[in-house]
Amino acid sequence: MAIEYTNRFGVTYYLRCGRTARDRPRYYFSRQTNESAVDNIPAGYMVRESINGVVSLAKERPELFRVEEIRAIESAVGRHPMHRNYRVAVSGDYIQVYQRVDLEAEEAINDIVRMGFASRSKGAALIASREQRARYTPVLRFGLADQSARRFCVQRTSYRGDGGWLPIGGLGPLPILAKLIIPTLGADAFFELF
Numbered sequence: 001m002a003i004e005y006t007n008r009f010g011v012t013y014y015l016r017c018g019r020t021a022r023d024r025p026r027y028y029f030s031r032q033t034n035e036s037a038v039d040n041i042p043a044g045y046m047v048r049e050s051i052n053g054v055v056s057l058a059k060e061r062p063e064l065f066r067v068e069e070i071r072a073i074e075s076a077v078g079r080h081p082m083h084r085n086y087r088v089a090v091s092g093d094y095i096q097v098y099q100r101v102d103l104e105a106e107e108a109i110n111d112i113v114r115m116g117f118a119s120r121s122k123g124a125a126l127i128a129s130r131e132q133r134a135r136y137t138p139v140l141r142f143g144l145a146d147q148s149a150r151r152f153c154v155q156r157t158s159y160r161g162d163g164g165w166l167p168i169g170g171l172g173p174l175p176i177l178a179k180l181i182i183p184t185l186g187a188d189a190f191f192e193l194f
Contacts, residue, residue, distance in 0.1 A: 001039060002015065002033050003037075003047075004033075005049070007054075007055050008132060010132070011031065011053070013029035014030055014031070014037050015057065016028055016034075017038050029056065029057070045058065045060060046058055052135055052136060064090075065144065070095055073088050073142065073174070076179060079182075079183075082186055087136050093144070094143050095141065096142075097139060097185070098137060101135050101137050139190075140154070140157070140182070141154070141156075142154055143155070150173065150174070151172060151173065152177055153167060153169075154177050156168050169181070181193065
């Protein structure tokens with residue numbers, strides 16, 4: 001049976017295998033299944049879904065971050081007044097905070113209901129649908145700078161020139177950095193950090 005994976009948008013993908021120019025196997029996910037569908041995940045690999053629902057096959061890597069460190073960021077984001085606009089995910093060597101890039105669902109649905117295009121109950125269904133299909137972009141990331149002392153550095157997205165990342169603050173314990181920096185998300189104070 002072909003390996004299949006359904007992402008957060010409800011789209012099902014099937015693991016397939018092609019060949020490179022050097023005749024090596026190349027694994028990828030596709031919406032269609034056919035004779036190139038794969039029945040087993042190759043050893044040393046795992047299925048991974050990005051924050052925006054992109055499904056891929058990735059090499060298994062040792063976990064860099066402790067569960068409590070990721071939870072500290074998630075907890076700080078959960079206390080933010082606009083917490084529904086943010087998501088937390090590990091990406092490479094960073095714990096990243098992602099911000100929603102489209103209109104907040106409730107604002108859009110309230111406008112639709114106010115204009116008389118939908119009832120309040122249909123509005124709730126529209127909100128749930130928009131929440132599921134929301135897109136996010138990284139705005140803040142925490143990197144492990146000193147593994148033995150578990151001290152972290154913080155960077156925020158730069159909105160000048162070619163973009164990139166700006167270091168903000170110094171090294172410190174993750175819970176303290178999270179409590180100081182995450183409340184500034186979406187406020188003018190966030191853009192003053194550097």
